[in-house]
Amino acid sequence: MHSKTILPLMLISLFKLYYCVEDVIPPPGSTFYFAYGSNLLTKRLHLNNPSAVFYSIAKLADYRLDFNYQMEAWQGAVATIVEDKDAHVWGTVWTMDTDQLHYLDDQEGVAIGLYYAKNVTVTTPSGQQLVARTYIETKNPEKAANGTDIPMERRPSNTYLEVIALGAIESHLPADYIGYIFSFPTNGKMASKTRREELGYPF
Numbered sequence: 425m426h427s428k429t430i431l432p433l434m435l436i437s438l439f440k441l442y443y444c445v446e447d448v449i450p451p452p453g454s455t456f457y458f459a460y461g462s463n464l465l466t467k468r469l470h471l472n473n474p475s476a477v478f479y480s481i482a483k484l485a486d487y488r489l490d491f492n493y494q495m496e497a498w499q500g501a502v503a504t505i506v507e508d509k510d511a512h513v514w515g516t517v518w519t520m521d522t523d524q525l526h527y528l529d530d531q532e533g534v535a536i537g538l539y540y541a542k543n544v545t546v547t548t549p550s551g552q553q554l555v556a557r558t559y560i561e562t563k564n565p566e567k568a569a570n571g572t573d574i575p576m577e578r579r580p581s582n583t584y585l586e587v588i589a590l591g592a593i594e595s596h597l598p599a600d601y602i603g604y605i606f607s608f609p610t611n612g613k614m615a616s617k618t619r620r621e622e623l624g625y626p627f
C-alpha cells in the first residue's frame with residue numbers, strides 16, 4: 425500500500441474505534457433496505473415483499489421526513505426524504521433478497537418515475553454503519569415554513585400517517601421521533617377501501 429494512503433486510513437480506523445462505529449454488510453444474496461414511511465409497518469411491507477426480514481432500526485443523518493406526491497390508494501400525500509442539514513430521519517433496516525428487489529421497485533413506482541432508488545449510509549443505535557437502499561420522490565417538496573403550514577395537497581391521509589406511526593411504534597423508534605410523526609397535520613381522509621382492506625383496517 426502506498427505510504428500516503430496509510431495515515432488517512434489509520435485515522436479513519438481510529439475514529440471508528442473511538443466512536444464504536446462498525447461497517448456491516450448484508451448476508452450474501454441480500455440487500456439492506458431502509459424504510460421510513462408506510463413500509464415501517466411489517467404487515468404493509470410484507471404485502472409485496474415477503475422476503476423482508478427486520479434487521480435493526482437506524483438513523484439517517486442530514487435528511488428530513490416530508491410528504492409530497494398524492495396517491496389515490498392512500499387518499500393523500502406519501503412520504504419522502506429530503507436533504508436537510510438540520511434534520512434526521514429514523515427508520516427500519518430490512519434484509520431483502522436482492523433478486524426480489526424488483527417488487528419493491530414496483531411498489532415504489534420506480535418505472536413510472538414516482539420514486540428513485542438511492543444507497544444511503546445509516547447508523548444503528550449500537551453504532552453499526554451500513555449502506556442501505558432507500559427510495560426518494562423524484563419531485564421533492566420545498567421545506568414548509570413551519571409544521572402547521574403544510575398545504576392540504578401535501579398532507580398525508582389519516583390512514584397513511586397511522587400506518588407510519590404504528591410501524592414506528594412496532595419497531596421501537598425513539599419516542600421523540602414517534603411524537604414528531606404525530607406532529608404532521610393530515611388531510612382528514614381515509615385510504616381507499618381496497619387499501620384499508622388489504623391492510624386489515626381497523627388495525
Ligand SMILES: *[C@@H]1O[C@H](CO)[C@@H](O)[C@H](O)[C@H]1NC(C)=O
Pocket residue numbers: 541542543557
Ligand atoms: C447500491 O449499491 C449496490 C452495491 O454496490 C449496487 O449494486 C446498487 O446498484 C446500488 N444502488 C443504487 C440505487 O445506486
Ligand SMILES: *[C@@H]1O[C@H](CO)[C@@H](O)[C@H](O)[C@H]1NC(C)=O
Pocket residue numbers: 569570571572573
Ligand atoms: C406557521 O404557519 C401558520 C400558517 O401559515 C401561521 O399561521 C403560524 O403563525 C406559523 N407559526 C409560526 C411559529 O411561524
